[in-house]
Amino acid sequence: MGWDIKPSGVQGVVNKTITAAEGFQKAGTSLQTELPEAAKHAGTVTPGGGTGGEGGGMGPIAGALG
Template identity: 55%
Template structure:
């Protein structure tokens, strides 16, 4: 079996940097959610005057809406996958540390046990 040698501080550093990058991605998604409708409205229409309810909508607005609808699921997936990956890596590292602490405690417990002395010809085997 291959031994593991994980730098807990190294993992924490990577998780911190990845979380910071993920926040930037989240902020970009939120900004897109707010600015895309404005961009669609500002793109205008082909015709000069507009009658009807709501803001005018032209081919650019339609294309932007199609783009956003097509990519919205992908963006949500990336956000959820990133969160699950970060949480999973943190949990795995915590379990690794707990395993190290358990092994250290087991070793310490074995080390402080009273030794057993077996002398040749001793009738009391396993005497302490």
């Protein structure tokens, strides 16, 4: 069994991989900003229906997002 690897084919795969990785990088950067905000706002909801307000307890949704 022989291998027939062409540099141009390898370069094409590498370029597609780079493009896909850039998308993941943008998504990761967005999540770093958005998830803490979502957890902050979800943290005002505590078990039993009360609100924790600023500095209040962390609710179940905020805990999961954290």
